[in-house]
Amino acid sequence: MHLDHATIVTPDLDATRQFFVDVVGLTQGARPPFGVGGYWLYAGGRTAEGRPADGRPVIHLVDSALPHHSRRTSPRIDHIAFRLDGDDEWQALLARLEAAGVAYQTADVPLAGEVQLFVALAPGVVIEFVTAARNVRRASF
Template sequence: MTIQGLDHFTVLTEDLETTRRFYAEVLGLREGERPPFGFPGAWFYCRGRPVLHVIAGRDLPAQRSGVIDHMAFSATNKEEWKAKLQRHGIPFDLRRQPGTGVWQMFFLDPNGAKVELDFGDEPEKASAGARG
């Protein structure tokens, strides 16, 4: 009996269309098939797998993140991501993980959920702690 991997994250939203645009247009996830649950929402796919579920029509908690701090995705082309987030007016925090050299870019989705992009083996082009 073992855990096989992480299946998906779920984000609650008050504004389904804005959330759809963010995950499709900004993050580049593909919206795809979703079972007919009987409440509004969307599923977003990465490499053919539904990795993010969005649920609308429910009350959101006062503390948006609850006990989950963030969701993280592996990504490439850090400089292109910086430019894209800046074009969309999305502030971000970029820092280098101590010991591993992995670049981490943190920003919020339209609902206040923290998103992290991890860039494995990218060249040194920005200083740690740089702000977007």
């Protein structure tokens, strides 16, 4: 398991994106078609073809101005995410969560072939685990 990304919820997407691109040196890249505005920013610059050099977005920016989601209106770092690369690692995580009686929610990432698993540790403290969909045995949810 390794750190996958951090998500920042912000009311000013463009200024935040500009800071991370122009100052930090990240590259704006592909993002699945979620129902909320945002950007995915990648480390490592661009390839000769113009794609982000690193295949993983390290910062996810999400628009906090959601009228139908009053809980998501404050700027903040929303969550951190850990990537699990194999089926054995994913199944071991599920077993540990079940053994500890920890509740979780799962979601498919549109067009990305990935599955997210979210654990709310406390109000406002969310940990995400993400893996390739091929590592998930659907009957285990």
